[in-house]
Amino acid sequence: MPIFFREPGRTPLRELEQLQRRMDRLFQNTFGTEQFPWRAGVYPLVNLSEDKDNLYIRAELPGVTAEDLEITLQDNNLILRGERKIPAEENQVNYHRRERESGFFRRIVALPAQGRVDKVAATCKDGILTITMTKPEETKPRKIEVKVG
Amino acid sequence: MAEKELQAKVKEEAPAKGERVRPGRVFVPAVDIFETPETLVLVAEMPGVSGDKVTLDLKESHLTIYGEVGPPLGAGETMVDQEYFTGDYQREFHLGSVIDQSKIEATMKDGVLRLVMHKVEKAKPRKIEVKVG
Helix, strand or coil: CCHHHHCCCCCHHHHHHHHHHHHHHHHHHHHCHHHCCCCCCECCCEEEEECCCEEEEEEECCCCCHHHEEEEEECCEEEEEEEECCCCCCCCCEEEEECCCCEEEEEEEECCCCCCCCCEEEEEECCEEEEEEECCHHHCCCCCCCCCC | CCCCECECCCCCECCCCCCCCCCCEEECCCEEEEECCCEEEEEEECCCCCHHHEEEEEECCEEEEEECCCCCCCCCCEEEEECCCCEEEEEEEECCCCEEEEEEEEEEECCEEEEEEEECCCCCCCCCCCCCC
């Protein structure tokens, strides 16, 4: 056996182990939950959730009020359009940092296939837009009773 | 005045500083900071944070803003498709000018925090009278 393998603390087996651990970390970063957001890549990013009666779409829109928004439901698509405005400050100001952005946005969110909806309501609170869509009666989960024959 | 289309961005996570008691993520809010001759104004975007959940801490010239968000989902809801994460907001600043601690106004509206801090008046030259004893 070559002499360098006899070095204490440095065995081929241990090196393999280290490599394995590094590979695991790489896979976790690439495919794991850490990186999954912004699948659509269109502003605003939305979260879609549901409970047994409603579908919910939420988006973070700080500084956007109801009158800056235009929400349309077309077939199975929800269209979100609007504008984020940052009111101009008085003339005398000088900026240290300017990270907030203004501009317009337009996005289509495709609802799940069974997502025919009855009623739609939208609220804006603390910069979060929540769109609540009521599921029609026939798509709600039903309890099926088993009869004893 | 729709001049620019907004781009989707993933929120930046705040660097971990010690261990937190509350589980969850912490993000860095986007801020605008500007000065007028009398004031220093900080505007921070913290969607999901209501006015009573903001903590401001000013020690000498070290300012910390912290915003706590509620649970992302209502009771009984399950996530179907998630594009963004929710979490608290935290950011720290060293202020260049001296701030009058008693004159800080903070307002929270539609997820945007606006902090108006008044600068301390420069120490005025004083006349010292010498009494004749």
